[in-house]
Amino acid sequence: MEPPGAETVVVRYGDMSTKSSRVRRGMEERLVENIEALLADRGVDGDVERRPTRPLVWTDEPTAAAEVAADAFGVVSASPARTLPAEPEAIVDAMAETARTHYDGGSFAVDARRAGDTFPMDSEDLGREGGQAIWDAVEGDFEPEVDLDDPDFTVNVEVREDAAFLYLTEFPGPGGLPLGSQRPVVALVSGGIDSPVAVYEIMRKGCPVVPVYVDLGEYGGQDHRARAVETVRTLGSYAPNFREPLRVVPGGETVELLADSLEQGRMLAFRRFCLAVAEEVALDVGAAGIVTGEAIGQKSSQTTQNLSATDPITDLPVFRPLLTMDKNDITERARAIGTFIDSTIPAGCNRFAPAQAETSARLDRLREREPDDLRERARDAVADLELVEP
Template sequence: MKRRWENILISEIRKVVGGAKLRRGRGRIWIENEISPECEERLRWIFGIQSYSKCDHCKLQELEDRVLSFWNERVRDRSGFSFAVKVKRSGKHDFTSQEMAARIGGLILDHHPDLWVDLENPDYRIYIEIRDNDCYIFDEVIECAGGLPPGVEGEVVALFSGGVDSAVATWLMMHRGCKIIPVHFDLGAFSAHDGRMRAEKVTSFLKRYQRDLELLVISHGDFLSDIRRILSDAKIENHTCLLCKRRMYRVIEEIAVREGAKGIVTGESLGQVASQTLDNLFILDHAVKIPVFRPLIGLDKNRIEAMARAIGVYDVCTSMKDECLATPDKPTTKGNLQKILEVESNKDI
């Protein structure tokens, strides 16, 4: 499995770096050519890459000279500061990582006696990885998206409004190796604002993580008109949201079956709104036969919004508002499944 995941990750990296030479070894993927700053930036958004660093390479016997050269290139016109050397090694050597770090640190101090070592909170840190006879020197670790390589867990279909909840839920499933098919239900006249435009904007943002991400839009306004009329006649308008969501679930299930996807993803969080009580989530799940994944189920709104800010999608989601005008004044928090099934048996919907 690890080999397959690495192959997928290398394939994603190749899409970014083009003809650059790649090789792998012991948990590392090496790009052996110079790449543009634009390519470096795009590497940050590839799931499966925890971090990357730009390194200087040398042989073990050249390490001391190369460290001094690297230092002089990177640390110019600076004096009176603290530093630390961190060494990681693999292979057979007659020294430990700590011994080599002390040796290199002493070498730097010999050439720069105005400096001092601070292993806990240094002003500058230099890293050295020694792999058999090859050494890699760097001073920056650029954090990336992490997670699992794109698509290694298969496809899922996401119920995608473009709001904060659906965007974070989608990102989390991407982060764990799922390829996403986002589906947006266009409310038509029942959208107080242009919900479709917001969903398209958020999809465009998330494309940095899944390059082939394409929003699928389903017309939903006519269904809402019909269901509101039928529920009004039955005197159970408070079930509108449940009937609406169950229809969305069934449509998404059809898409999932057609595309070979393994489940549905939603941004639902337990108790956040009326349709997301435990009773009502049970009624929603009853509408489909495939798994429904809710990565936000145990999170409150504050934590979800904090995650959205950390991802960088919060401002995109909130730059355009949306509101469903079909929502009843007092939606039920404990739906009646039997009444719902009776309504759904109506041939007019």
């Protein structure tokens, strides 16, 4: 719902506001570019204006533009709004007009906020005057009731030094930092439920992502790969100006070798191979680290002991945004961001996991058992990777 005369979107951000003014300015510019790219990608008109603390989108489609802006990383919320002079009379009149258009009975409230000290009224008085104006505007047709705690209808106003913004709805955003405000990372995407959520979470913190899928050959198959491609496509819709093709790295030969030669430690040797692959790609693209979808104890291969045995294959930091999350919460997140359906494409792959899972691997034993040339294998596989545009 938008107020009559709405012609803008008020964009609010969170963590960026704690930065120094120089850093914040850079991030605001980044955020503006990202919102512009999202609007263009989704075919919604809008001109984004960088303003201190509140970027605006000038648009003929405020509700659609607010929904798009609320998908930008860094944004806490976005509201389709009407811009008004920062003057009590103009604001109170617009509140009454908004109520005449949208109020259809029940309780109501005015939520007024004020920044700066040039406005000649405090927010409580503005709320009271606006409430009275709304009451007068609708009492002929309804029996209005004021309820400040749980109203059916709320008219919000944010008064700033140079303008006021009247709005009825807030679309929640992901929070975090604007994409591109951190160095890129390489993400290992298997297309399961977890790794796409990990990618989303690291993007939410500002890191552009180079996605990598290790093809399992006979142990994977077209559908296993399709899950990765589809989830990367969905994730790309949040990052149109940072979209990277999926790097599909042929791992079939190594997976077969591990399946034939290792019972104990097979999964962990494969995980180490994946990390070595990711490191090769990271060196190539200048990425600052590697992202996986692992969470402590979610699978036998993901005990803290096992994680400590896989990481030493790489010198890069391994980022695990889901480390302490529970499966239910991860699944809920996957549904919310739209990757869940893709992740549940039946992959029908052959069983690579050993009958007896290892939960407390020792690095020295793992090194003895795994092929000596795991790194070279990773290097060779990366040399043969295929770029797949999702």
